[in-house]
Amino acid sequence: MSTDVESVSHSRDIALIDLVDRLLDKGVVLSGDITLSVANVDLVYVGLRALVSSVATAEREGVPLPGGVT
Amino acid sequence: MIYVYAITEAAGTPLPQPTLREVTAHGVAVVFADEGPGGDPTADVLWVHEDVVESLMRDRAVLPMRFGTHLPDEEAALALLDSRRDDFARMLDDVRGRVELGVRVAGRAAAPDQPARPATGTEYLARRLGARREADHVAAAVHEPLARIADRSASARSPRSGEVMTASYLLPSERVGVFTEEIRQLQQRHPDLALTCTGPWPPYSFVEEAPA
Numbered sequence: 001m002s003t004d005v006e007s008v009s010h011s012r013d014i015a016l017i018d019l020v021d022r023l024l025d026k027g028v029v030l031s032g033d034i035t036l037s038v039a040n041v042d043l044v045y046v047g048l049r050a051l052v053s054s055v056a057t058a059e060r061e062g063v064p065l066p067g068g069v070t
Numbered sequence: 071m072i073y074v075y076a077i078t079e080a081a082g083t084p085l086p087q088p089t090l091r092e093v094t095a096h097g098v099a100v101v102f103a104d105e106g107p108g109g110d111p112t113a114d115v116l117w118v119h120e121d122v123v124e125s126l127m128r129d130r131a132v133l134p135m136r137f138g139t140h141l142p143d144e145e146a147a148l149a150l151l152d153s154r155r156d157d158f159a160r161m162l163d164d165v166r167g168r169v170e171l172g173v174r175v176a177g178r179a180a181a182p183d184q185p186a187r188p189a190t191g192t193e194y195l196a197r198r199l200g201a202r203r204e205a206d207h208v209a210a211a212v213h214e215p216l217a218r219i220a221d222r223s224a225s226a227r228s229p230r231s232g233e234v235m236t237a238s239y240l241l242p243s244e245r246v247g248v249f250t251e252e253i254r255q256l257q258q259r260h261p262d263l264a265l266t267c268t269g270p271w272p273p274y275s276f277v278e279e280a281p282a
Contacts, residue, residue: 015268016113018172021226021236022274023116023137028077028161030139030150 071140072147073106075122076272077133077158079166086125093147096155098162100147101126111137123272131166133158134272161277164222169243169270173216173253175208175235176264201234208234208263212256219249224275234263238275246270 078101080094085101092099107122108115116137123134141147151158188194212235217223220239230236241249250267257265 012117014266017230018174018268018271019113019116019120022134022170022172022271023119024111025136026274026277027134027136028139028277029136030074030141 071142072102072104072144074100074102074135074139074141074147075119076101076126076135077162078126078130079162081130083129086128087122090122093144093151095148095151096159098151098155098158100141100151102141102147106138106140120272127169127272131162132272133161133165133277134274165240165273165276167242168221168240168273168276169246170273170275171220171239171241171246171249171267171269172271173212173235173237173239174230174233174266174268175212176233176266177204177262205234211260212263212265213237215252215256216249219245219252222276238271240273240276243270 075090078092078099080092080097080099085092089103089105090101091103092101094100103122107118119137123132126132141150188197213223213225216237216239220241222240224238224240226236239249246269253265253267257263
């Protein structure tokens with residue numbers, strides 16, 4: 001978050017849901033003959049969606065999110 | 071394998087972090103590192119990724135990648151620039167100087183005398199209709215004034231449970247103050263709604279390509 005916009009939420013807890021939505025569900029996706037690990041992440045995201053409201057709690061307690069990519 | 075953070079304009083400025091490298095062709099760069107921010111997409115790892123992309127955004131137009139994007143090597147990155155240069159140039163033009171803001175709108179808690187589960191099919195349908203009307207009402211009351219300030223907007227296909235609207239707006243960075251002031255006024259005007267605005271984000275929701 002840029003620091004010159006005081007009025008926009010800077011709380012990373014509040015922004016975490018929006019971060020997950022963007023990084024795992026949006027952004028440029030390469031396709032064709034390019035090697036990806038995105039396919040794995042998509043699978044992880046299925047699990048994340050249901051858990052998204054508890055992500056902040058998991059983070060506070062240092063619990064890694066389930067279904068991590070290896 | 072290399073881990074790709076973003077496609078950017080070839081700015082000719084130094085990269086913001088020592089582990090980052092880039093290959094450039096046709097005025098466009100692929101910015102990558104030999105290793106990603108970490109394997110599991112935990113909150114910390116996602117924030118590390120985000121911080122890299124935001125640091126790139128400070129002095130160049132950026133197309134953020136989906137988290138977890140790898141390419142085999144630098145040659146593959148160059149081949150990507152060769153094959154998609156028109157696409158990337160057009161998308162960079164669309165987002166240059168602009169940021170994304172996220173807006174989520176939730177309704178306040180339901181009336182306390184309403185049972186948690188509908189008793190009949192008719193009641194269920196009435197509730198569905200009510201929810202639909204509320205969504206239309208919010209779109210008119212909240213989305214339209216925000217969309218007028220923004221250059222582009224994108225709505226989530228299905229808002230999360232409890233939310234009546236989830237949307238993203240792309241706007242010039244210098245208009246962020248006007249946008250957040252509008253959010254403040256909308257919140258005052260609609261005490262029955264809870265508005266959350268986050269950002270500025272890299273333009274994640276505005277980098278979809280035209281259909282091939």
